[in-house]
Amino acid sequence: MGNTDTNVVTAQADTGPAIRDLFAALEEDKGTTDGSQAESGGPEIVVTQDTGVALNTEVPKSPGFTAYWKQYMATVMGAEEDIKSILAAGKVVFGKDYATGEAFSGWQLLRKTRSEIISSVVMKAEREFAPPGGKLEITTYSASELMPEDWRTSDDEAFDPDKLWVALEAKYGGNYGIELGRTQLASQIVNAFCLGRNPPVRKANRLELSDTIYTEKKFRGGMEMGYSTMDSVCKLHAAMAAFCEWAGDHSTARRLEARSTELFNNRGEVKSRERFDMGGIGYVTYNTSMLWEIYGPLGDKFQAFISTYGREALERGRP
Template sequence: MYTALVQQFKDAQLKAAGAYLEVRAAETALFPSDERHCYRAVETRADYRTDRELSDFCDRLSHVLVKEAIHRFSPPGGRLEIHGQKELKNASVDIRGALEAGKCPDFDAFWSHLERTFSGDAGKRIGLIQAAKLIIDGFGIRPNSEIKRTSSAIVLEARIWSEPCHRSSLRKATYHSQSTAAGLTRGLAAFAAHAGFDALASVLKHGRLVDYEFETREKVSFQGLDVAMFNEKWQFKFSHQVGDALSLFISEFGADYLATRDRY
């Protein structure tokens, strides 16, 4: 199915090469070769150019399959991270080697590998483990971290630096911190969807906190979560119900990764 696309592309290249040669012949007939017409408007398709074109097509096709797997197999509210080159290797698919041997890379085998690895419960668990890692990294949680618990909330802080907005008294997360905020909110959205906090999952996924412009100490409130924004950190105040569920989520899906943070 997908491997056949490569052969179809190669066939299209041959047809295109033939069409170019026909135009070249027509040009030669109009301008017979002599000292005045040693330069030609039509360029034939050299082997190196068609080889590069085919290689680029195969690289793009591998990316398309990875994106399709992410779309199909990500857990509700979350997004799988799939590393294409790593999974090609795991599937024993060598794009360069196949092309150099004059063969079509086996993209059908690659897709079968992606299905086996990421579909169903296996893929859902991988996605939730990835979400837990994003949360742990975003809050800088370590095995011996103390979680602040008040009478009304469970409090976690993320080191998110901000800078003034252009010609405004408002602030926004710096470019580097936007990456931290994006990963953290993506992880929390996956957690919330898994734990049944659908309203919270929806706003975290679509609320665009990453590039939100705020006043220092401004508080943004969601269902079960308040986020207070300071110049050098964001403070997340979870309701006890949400915070306790988050603790269980990290224990179930982040325990292995959390244990490795003792090494840092």
């Protein structure tokens, strides 16, 4: 799932009983500049374009990252000097002209720790600015672009991770990070089901979506998913659970998460035509595919979610 920092939308969907096929209608909407739906009698989905980042003018409270770094740096540098002194004294003790014992490179430790601090700050921002029940991905490259050139200096005294946090908070805090996380989630779902090429099939009371899987024979008989397939399927469970959180179906979200854990514990065991029911969502497994079903009003909300947040991903996936 890539980091799509642009074209984030804010949407509010009325998920009434009348729903058009929004996937088919995306072709009709192509070329519009305001992001709104064509007239169709379906639910109103108001889409507005986020054209900038609202900066927080309040003086931020220090998050403590820079203080931690300076304390760590002082401790490492002090320990490095202490070890050097001990090794020098050891030459006299052992009557040798070379040290007995091992030194360490404080420079290498500081390089590694700087990198870990950056990653930890970004991960904290991903957790705090993500949509409720969902995720947000901020690449380290995107984070570093928020900082001035001198932030990447090799001068350890100038390294100031508090400034990184302030920049992340200014960009991703508030509504922007929430909407970006939902756009990333929609893109993940669109790609997993190849919705640009294979839109859902609407039946009387459900939407049907197909996910191709790779399976292989188990040593003791039966079939199981390959490791990469199992990893992808578990991530899809998590993505669909996050969608359910957005849709307000928390029970289905919890059951999807439980099913993902069960699948992982069973090493991706697959039985053809076995059905699993998670409430508002279910699926049937086959040896080469999984047929997902989204029932009733939740299917309507799924179309509203993807049509609002997944338009670009759908267009990229079209043949």
